[in-house]
Amino acid sequence: GAGVSQSPSNKVTEKGKDVELRCDPISGHTALYWYRQSLGQGLEFLIYFQGNSAPDKSGLPSDRFSAERTGGSVSTLTIQRTQQEDSAVYLCASSNHGASNTEAFFGQGTRLTVV
Protein backbone atom coordinates (compact mmCIF):
# COMPACT_ATOMS: atom_id res chain seq x y z
CA GLY A 1 0.00 0.00 0.00
CA ALA A 2 0.89 3.66 -0.16
CA GLY A 3 1.39 4.10 3.56
CA VAL A 4 1.50 2.32 6.89
CA SER A 5 -1.84 0.73 7.61
CA GLN A 6 -3.10 -0.14 11.09
CA SER A 7 -6.18 -2.04 12.09
CA PRO A 8 -8.52 -1.72 13.75
CA SER A 9 -8.62 2.06 14.02
CA ASN A 10 -10.60 1.80 17.25
CA LYS A 11 -10.94 -1.06 19.70
CA VAL A 12 -13.03 -1.21 22.85
CA THR A 13 -12.45 -4.25 25.00
CA GLU A 14 -13.37 -5.48 28.42
CA LYS A 15 -10.78 -5.66 31.14
CA GLY A 16 -9.12 -9.06 31.15
CA LYS A 17 -9.64 -9.80 27.46
CA ASP A 18 -6.82 -10.26 24.96
CA VAL A 19 -6.45 -7.93 21.97
CA GLU A 20 -4.46 -8.04 18.76
CA LEU A 21 -3.41 -4.93 16.90
CA ARG A 22 -2.19 -5.19 13.33
CA CYS A 23 0.34 -3.14 11.39
CA ASP A 24 0.97 -3.32 7.65
CA PRO A 25 4.21 -1.43 6.92
CA ILE A 26 5.18 0.24 3.68
CA SER A 27 6.29 -2.43 1.24
CA GLY A 28 10.03 -3.00 1.35
CA HIS A 29 10.59 -1.24 4.66
CA THR A 30 12.85 -3.36 6.83
CA ALA A 31 12.41 -1.48 10.09
CA LEU A 32 9.16 -1.51 12.05
CA TYR A 33 8.35 0.20 15.34
CA TRP A 34 5.52 0.09 17.84
CA TYR A 35 4.86 3.03 20.16
CA ARG A 36 2.20 3.77 22.73
CA GLN A 37 0.80 7.26 23.27
CA SER A 38 -1.45 8.12 26.19
CA LEU A 39 -3.72 11.16 25.90
CA GLY A 40 -1.67 14.34 25.57
CA GLN A 41 1.58 12.50 26.20
CA GLY A 42 4.69 11.61 24.23
CA LEU A 43 5.52 8.44 22.36
CA GLU A 44 6.53 5.53 24.54
CA PHE A 45 8.74 3.06 22.68
CA LEU A 46 7.51 -0.53 22.86
CA ILE A 47 9.37 -2.74 20.37
CA TYR A 48 11.51 -2.46 17.25
CA PHE A 49 12.07 -4.95 14.42
CA GLN A 50 14.96 -4.58 11.98
CA GLY A 51 15.15 -7.08 9.15
CA ASN A 52 15.87 -10.60 10.34
CA SER A 53 17.58 -9.48 13.54
CA ALA A 54 16.15 -10.27 16.94
CA PRO A 55 13.73 -7.50 17.92
CA ASP A 56 14.48 -4.90 20.56
CA LYS A 57 11.80 -5.62 23.15
CA SER A 58 13.22 -3.33 25.80
CA GLY A 59 10.17 -1.05 25.82
CA LEU A 60 7.48 -3.65 26.44
CA PRO A 61 5.92 -2.67 29.80
CA SER A 62 5.09 -6.19 30.99
CA ASP A 63 4.98 -9.80 29.90
CA ARG A 64 1.35 -9.26 28.91
CA PHE A 65 2.68 -7.48 25.85
CA SER A 66 4.20 -9.32 22.89
CA ALA A 67 4.72 -8.66 19.21
CA GLU A 68 5.73 -10.59 16.17
CA ARG A 69 6.54 -9.78 12.62
CA THR A 70 5.83 -12.47 10.07
CA GLY A 71 7.82 -12.73 6.87
CA GLY A 72 9.47 -9.42 7.53
CA SER A 73 6.25 -7.59 6.75
CA VAL A 74 3.03 -7.51 8.78
CA SER A 75 3.35 -7.13 12.54
CA THR A 76 0.91 -7.98 15.30
CA LEU A 77 1.02 -6.49 18.78
CA THR A 78 -0.79 -8.65 21.32
CA ILE A 79 -1.89 -7.51 24.75
CA GLN A 80 -3.08 -10.27 27.05
CA ARG A 81 -5.42 -9.79 30.01
CA THR A 82 -5.90 -6.11 29.22
CA GLN A 83 -5.97 -3.57 32.04
CA GLN A 84 -7.47 -0.09 32.09
CA GLU A 85 -3.99 1.46 32.08
CA ASP A 86 -3.43 -0.15 28.67
CA SER A 87 -5.90 2.35 27.19
CA ALA A 88 -3.94 4.48 24.72
CA VAL A 89 -3.26 5.02 21.04
CA TYR A 90 -0.87 2.42 19.66
CA LEU A 91 1.19 3.74 16.78
CA CYS A 92 3.14 1.70 14.27
CA ALA A 93 5.89 3.12 12.05
CA SER A 94 8.17 1.74 9.37
CA SER A 95 11.32 2.95 7.68
CA ASN A 96 13.61 1.89 4.89
CA HIS A 97 16.89 0.16 5.72
CA GLY A 98 16.96 1.39 9.29
CA ALA A 99 19.81 3.74 8.48
CA SER A 100 20.19 6.75 10.71
CA ASN A 101 19.12 9.19 8.00
CA THR A 102 15.81 7.64 7.01
CA GLU A 103 12.65 8.99 8.52
CA ALA A 104 9.95 6.73 9.85
CA PHE A 105 6.46 6.80 8.39
CA PHE A 106 3.58 6.39 10.82
CA GLY A 107 0.21 4.76 10.59
CA GLN A 108 -2.94 6.43 11.88
CA GLY A 109 -2.83 4.40 15.06
CA THR A 110 -5.22 2.12 16.92
CA ARG A 111 -7.13 3.73 19.77
CA LEU A 112 -7.55 1.08 22.45
CA THR A 113 -10.07 1.60 25.23
CA VAL A 114 -10.25 -0.93 28.05
CA VAL A 115 -13.50 -0.73 30.02
Next chain:
Amino acid sequence: AQKITQTQPGMFVQEKEAVTLDCTYDTSDPSYGLFWYKQPSSGEMIFLIYQGSYDQQNATEGRYSLNFQKARKSANLVISASQLGDSAMYFCAMRGPPWREYGNKLVFGAGTILRVKS
Protein backbone atom coordinates in the same frame (compact mmCIF):
# COMPACT_ATOMS: atom_id res chain seq x y z
CA ALA B 1 21.79 5.12 25.56
CA GLN B 2 20.19 7.83 23.51
CA LYS B 3 18.00 10.42 25.16
CA ILE B 4 15.96 13.35 23.87
CA THR B 5 14.86 16.24 26.09
CA GLN B 6 12.22 18.81 25.21
CA THR B 7 11.92 21.26 28.08
CA GLN B 8 8.97 23.33 26.83
CA PRO B 9 5.65 21.60 27.55
CA GLY B 10 3.77 24.39 25.80
CA MET B 11 4.47 27.47 23.71
CA PHE B 12 2.40 30.35 22.34
CA VAL B 13 3.30 32.38 19.28
CA GLN B 14 1.56 35.19 17.47
CA GLU B 15 0.54 34.47 13.91
CA LYS B 16 3.21 35.49 11.37
CA GLU B 17 5.97 35.53 13.98
CA ALA B 18 8.82 33.03 14.27
CA VAL B 19 9.08 30.51 17.09
CA THR B 20 11.85 28.22 18.31
CA LEU B 21 11.13 24.83 19.86
CA ASP B 22 13.97 23.47 21.96
CA CYS B 23 15.48 20.01 21.76
CA THR B 24 18.61 18.64 23.39
CA TYR B 25 19.94 15.15 23.01
CA ASP B 26 22.44 12.83 24.56
CA THR B 27 24.45 10.15 22.81
CA SER B 28 27.95 8.74 22.83
CA ASP B 29 27.86 7.86 19.14
CA PRO B 30 29.44 10.22 16.60
CA SER B 31 26.93 9.16 13.95
CA TYR B 32 23.25 9.88 14.48
CA GLY B 33 20.20 11.46 12.89
CA LEU B 34 17.82 14.01 14.35
CA PHE B 35 14.19 14.38 13.29
CA TRP B 36 11.24 16.64 13.99
CA TYR B 37 7.66 15.47 13.67
CA LYS B 38 4.38 17.37 13.91
CA GLN B 39 1.26 15.84 15.39
CA PRO B 40 -1.91 17.90 14.88
CA SER B 41 -5.07 17.21 16.85
CA SER B 42 -6.05 14.62 14.23
CA GLY B 43 -3.29 12.41 15.63
CA GLU B 44 -1.27 11.73 12.50
CA MET B 45 2.51 11.98 12.74
CA ILE B 46 3.98 14.21 10.04
CA PHE B 47 7.71 14.21 9.31
CA LEU B 48 9.06 17.77 9.05
CA ILE B 49 12.84 17.86 8.86
CA TYR B 50 16.00 15.81 9.27
CA GLN B 51 19.56 16.70 10.36
CA GLY B 52 22.50 14.33 10.17
CA SER B 53 25.31 14.55 12.69
CA TYR B 54 27.90 15.02 9.96
CA ASP B 55 25.91 17.60 8.01
CA GLN B 56 27.84 20.84 7.79
CA GLN B 57 24.84 23.05 7.21
CA ASN B 58 21.61 23.44 9.12
CA ALA B 59 18.69 21.67 7.49
CA THR B 60 15.87 23.72 6.01
CA GLU B 61 12.49 22.71 4.61
CA GLY B 62 10.29 25.59 3.60
CA ARG B 63 9.32 27.50 6.75
CA TYR B 64 11.10 24.95 8.95
CA SER B 65 14.76 25.13 9.80
CA LEU B 66 16.84 23.23 12.30
CA ASN B 67 19.32 25.15 14.43
CA PHE B 68 21.91 22.43 14.93
CA GLN B 69 24.57 23.12 17.57
CA LYS B 70 26.58 19.94 17.80
CA ALA B 71 28.86 20.96 20.63
CA ARG B 72 25.83 21.84 22.75
CA LYS B 73 23.96 18.76 21.56
CA SER B 74 20.95 20.82 20.64
CA ALA B 75 18.69 20.63 17.59
CA ASN B 76 16.10 23.36 17.92
CA LEU B 77 13.29 23.69 15.39
CA VAL B 78 12.60 27.16 14.05
CA ILE B 79 9.26 27.83 12.42
CA SER B 80 9.15 31.12 10.53
CA ALA B 81 6.00 33.12 9.75
CA SER B 82 3.77 31.00 11.97
CA GLN B 83 0.34 30.05 10.69
CA LEU B 84 -2.77 28.96 12.55
CA GLY B 85 -2.32 25.52 11.02
CA ASP B 86 1.00 25.16 12.81
CA SER B 87 -0.85 24.62 16.09
CA ALA B 88 0.07 21.07 17.04
CA MET B 89 2.31 18.90 19.19
CA TYR B 90 5.92 18.83 18.00
CA PHE B 91 8.27 15.95 18.71
CA CYS B 92 12.04 15.81 18.43
CA ALA B 93 13.47 12.36 17.76
CA MET B 94 16.84 10.71 17.38
CA ARG B 95 18.27 7.63 15.76
CA GLY B 96 21.77 6.25 16.26
CA PRO B 97 24.06 4.34 13.90
CA PRO B 98 22.83 1.12 12.29
CA TRP B 99 25.99 -0.80 13.13
CA ARG B 100 25.31 -0.62 16.84
CA GLU B 101 22.93 -3.27 18.11
CA TYR B 102 19.53 -1.54 18.33
CA GLY B 103 21.46 1.68 17.78
CA ASN B 104 19.09 2.93 15.16
CA LYS B 105 16.02 2.68 17.32
CA LEU B 106 14.03 5.90 16.93
CA VAL B 107 13.71 7.63 20.31
CA PHE B 108 11.31 10.52 20.91
CA GLY B 109 11.21 13.44 23.30
CA ALA B 110 8.14 14.31 25.39
CA GLY B 111 6.93 16.88 22.89
CA THR B 112 5.99 20.57 22.91
CA ILE B 113 2.47 21.84 22.31
CA LEU B 114 2.51 24.92 20.09
CA ARG B 115 -0.47 27.26 19.94
CA VAL B 116 -0.55 29.97 17.28
CA LYS B 117 -2.66 33.00 18.21
CA SER B 118 -4.44 35.15 15.62
